Amino acid sequence: MIATVVLASLSEGARLLRDNFWDYTVTGATIGAIYSLVALGYTLVYGVLRLINFAHSEIFMIGTFGALYATQWLGFDPGDPKKTGIALIGVLLFCLVIAMAVSGASAVVLERIAYRPLRRRGSTRLAALISAIGASFAISEAFALWRGRNFEQFPRLFDKTHTVFTLFGYDVRADQVLIILSALFMMVALDQFVRRTRLGRGVRAVAQNSETAQLMGVNIDRVIVLTFLLGGLMAGGAALLDMVFLEQTRYNIGFILGVKAFTAAVLGGIGNLRGALLGGFVLGLVENYGSALFGTQWKDVISFTLLVAVLMFRPTGLLGESLGKARA
Amino acid sequence: MKKWFRLLVPIAAVALLAAACGDDDDDVATTDETAAPAAAGVVCADPLTIAFFGAQTGDAANLGLNESRGAELAINEFNAANPACQIGYKAFDSQGNPDNAPALAQQAVDEAAIVAIVGPAFSGESRTANPIFEAAGLPIVTPSASAPDLSTLGWTIFHRLIANDDSQGPAIAAHIAGELAAAKVAVIDDNSEYGLSLAEIVAGELEAAGVEVTVTDHVDPASQDFSATVTKVKDAGVDVVMYGGYYAEAGRLRKQLVDGGVTAGFISGDGSLDPGFIEAAGAEAAEGAILTAAAFFSPDGYTGGADFGAKFLADSGSAPGLYSAEGYDGANLILAAITAGNTTREAINTFLSTASFQGITKTFKFLPNGELDGPAAIYATVVEGGVLVGAGQIGG
Structure with missing residues (x-):
């Protein structure tokens, strides 16, 4: 009896997924792109320091407020006429720069306050982990006291529901195109930066073996600051894209997203930049397909079952290799 | 050492309680002493206070404030119209938390001037506070506690101004x-x-x-x-x-x-x-x-209270919200009991349980279990x- 009901709902889910496959794919890829960008921050810091920066979700949250403030400086209110053309690009770029600057700067400050003093005293990684969790709570509660606990609305900057093109019958929206393309662009840029530049070589050297890198004359403190800065910049970019997509923020907005992005980083292989990219998209898509098949309330169950299954067969994640092993 | 510690706990608890009482005293609305001698209106000899019980701060503060501001408006209007009977107002801030409610309820019960309560606002705090009100015979009218089973617990002091869930x-x-x-x-x-x-x-x-x-x-x-x-x-x-x-x-x-x-x-x-x-x-x-x-929310469309929104704004500095009109009606219901000459908790409770009262949201007439008589609106x-x-x- 129960089996029949489960089968009936599963076959209904399968029909739902088949009929709306591209719908689920595009919306899943959109949120997946944001997961990927945030996952890069976890993966970078882990690659260099072997530390899970649990306060990274708060760096993202600060970025959303940066983007919100940027629109307010420009005099936007929810309900204002939408922008088009050059003006729109200008507004988006301005918000992006502010969000990235705010997130990048707070990541650097966070490293100074929460991690460097511990590292200087040669503390254990466990102490740094506790410090990360403490910093996460402190930042989030500080924002709750400052901004209140209610959502604040991000203004609609442009007519984002306008259809850009149709993918097998699904009308792809302007914001979805913007989010997926800009996220991909930022990730490629970061990947190339780490692979091709002198500073990036320093990051890879420290990731591979920090003591040897130090002996070779790499300034380890500077590399660590750079790592946090890069992660912060990506989180800032993700913050603006998230605001364009979902249009509201508050003190704890980073929490769930942070958990998802961390999952994406582990799924793809933590410490691996391309793994974070892959993990984010896979997680976004699996969440959506799973919601279609089993119902939205099973979304997280499905994602984490997938994570456990992947780690059982590939303990280092889908792509596995670490940041240091990437070739120059 | 251990004995010392045992002593310390009740002392600290009493000190905390005293501090909490001290805070609440500030909330008592000062009555207008310079009022002109009574020309007309209600005359009452003893000091009477109507209390509000519910969240004033915390995450759920908005709903509580919606109600308490309505109750305050009713009391202010009554005091302006009846110089010879000045009703006090006091708010007990439960923060909507059932754990805070019993101690606050006991405070309200112990204050002899408090003759009736508007509240408790939420169902959770009602469960912990109402038994204390019941034991003391202190009547309550709740504008928003909507859990269906509250009226089945045998409370004679319970009156609910809205239909339940x-x-x-x-x-x-x-x-x-x-x-x-x-x-x-x-x-x-x-x-x-x-x-x-x-x-x-x-x-x-x-x-x-x-x-x-x-x-x-x-x-x-x-x-x-x-x-x-x-x-x-x-x-x-x-x-x-x-x-x-x-x-x-x-x-x-x-x-x-x-x-x-x-x-x-x-x-x-x-x-x-x-x-x-x-x-x-x-x-x-x-x-x-x-x-x-179940609450009637219509800033400008209340029966016999078309100017409720404007009066509310002028009195409290904010627009009325959900349950504001019920808070106002609840306080007015108690004031109607006082106007009819009932000045003790017991007499007011009898009045509430038997009389019929026309408010701005609806006509209130209660069943013995405290639910509204008639179809649930x-x-x-x-x-x-x-x-x-x-x-x-x-x-x-």
């Missing part, structure tokens, strides 16, 4: 099947105790009325992105989306539905009846959404031009 689901379902004439409906909830049970009642009633519930889904309120649910709703091509849950998620869901191209109507319960719904959805997407409640509010507009009674 059992009435809302059937009224929403009847509205969807009747006035909205929907053939296919999506029923979505936030998996919370309140949201899920409301959604289940609505879905059951709809099926019974022959309306097809083609989509049921449970969203995670902590998640920002509802796109999977939007796709599901779009796929089913429903006429109406019913949501059981609170305003922040309701607004976000409504916005994402509209952005995703869903043109179906939207109806939700009292958890969503807040201006925050419009803020979250954006005025454009919120337009036309129907929000129901559920009211609709519609979003029009970015504001909440009362749309009359839909159930009862």
Whole structure:
């Protein structure tokens, strides 16, 4: 009896997924792109320091407020006429720069306050982990006291529901195109930066073996600051894209997203930049397909079952290799 | 050492309690001493105080303040009209937390001048505070505690100004099947105790009325992105989306539905009846959404209280919200008892339990168990031009 009901709902889910496959794919890829960008921050810091920066979700949250403030400086209110053309690009770029600057700067400050003093005293990684969790709570509660606990609305900057093109019958929206393309662009840029530049070589050297890198004359403190800065910049970019997509923020907005992005980083292989990219998209898509098949309330169950299954067969994640092993 | 510690705990507790009492004393509204000698109106010899019991601070403060401001307005109006009978006002801030309620209830009981309570505002705190009020015979009128079983616990001091939760689901379902004439409906909830049970009642009633519930889904309120649910709703091509849950998620869901191209109507319960719904959805997407409640929320459309909104704004500095009119009616009900010459807790309770009183939201006449006599009224509010507009009674 129960089996029949489960089968009936599963076959209904399968029909739902088949009929709306591209719908689920595009919306899943959109949120997946944001997961990927945030996952890069976890993966970078882990690659260099072997530390899970649990306060990274708060760096993202600060970025959303940066983007919100940027629109307010420009005099936007929810309900204002939408922008088009050059003006729109200008507004988006301005918000992006502010969000990235705010997130990048707070990541650097966070490293100074929460991690460097511990590292200087040669503390254990466990102490740094506790410090990360403490910093996460402190930042989030500080924002709750400052901004209140209610959502604040991000203004609609442009007519984002306008259809850009149709993918097998699904009308792809302007914001979805913007989010997926800009996220991909930022990730490629970061990947190339780490692979091709002198500073990036320093990051890879420290990731591979920090003591040897130090002996070779790499300034380890500077590399660590750079790592946090890069992660912060990506989180800032993700913050603006998230605001364009979902249009509201508050003190704890980073929490769930942070958990998802961390999952994406582990799924793809933590410490691996391309793994974070892959993990984010896979997680976004699996969440959506799973919601279609089993119902939205099973979304997280499905994602984490997938994570456990992947780690059982590939303990280092889908792509596995670490940041240091990437070739120059 | 251990003995010392044992002594210290009760001392600290007493000190804390004293500090808490001290704080509350500041909340007593000072009565106007310079009032002109009584020309007319009610005369009362003893000092009388009406207290409000509910959240004034904390996460749930908005609902509590909506009510207490209504009660304060009623008392201020009474005091202005009756110089020879000045009623005091005092607020007991429970923060909506059932754990805070017993100690505060005991304080209220111990204060002899307090003759009646407007509140407790929530069902949870009612469960812990009302037994104490019952033992002391201190009458209460609650504008918003809506758990159905509260009236089955044998409290003689309990009076509820609104219909309980059992009435809302059937009224929403009847509205969807009747006035909205929907053939296919999506029923979505936030998996919370309140949201899920409301959604289940609505879905059951709809099926019974022959309306097809083609989509049921449970969203995670902590998640920002509802796109999977939007796709599901779009796929089913429903006429109406019913949501059981609170305003922040309701607004976000409504916005994402509209952005995703869903043109179906939207109806939700009292958890969503807040201006925050419009803020979250954006005025454009919120337009036309129907929000129901057992409380009558209509800033400019109260019977015999058309200027309630303006008076409320002038008195408290903010616009009336959900349950403000019930808070006002509740205080006026107690004041009517005082006007009729009842100045003890017992006499006021007898008056409340037997008399019939015309308020600005409805006529109040109570059954022995404290529920309203007559059909349970559920009211609709519609979003029009970015504001909440009362749309009359839909159930009862």
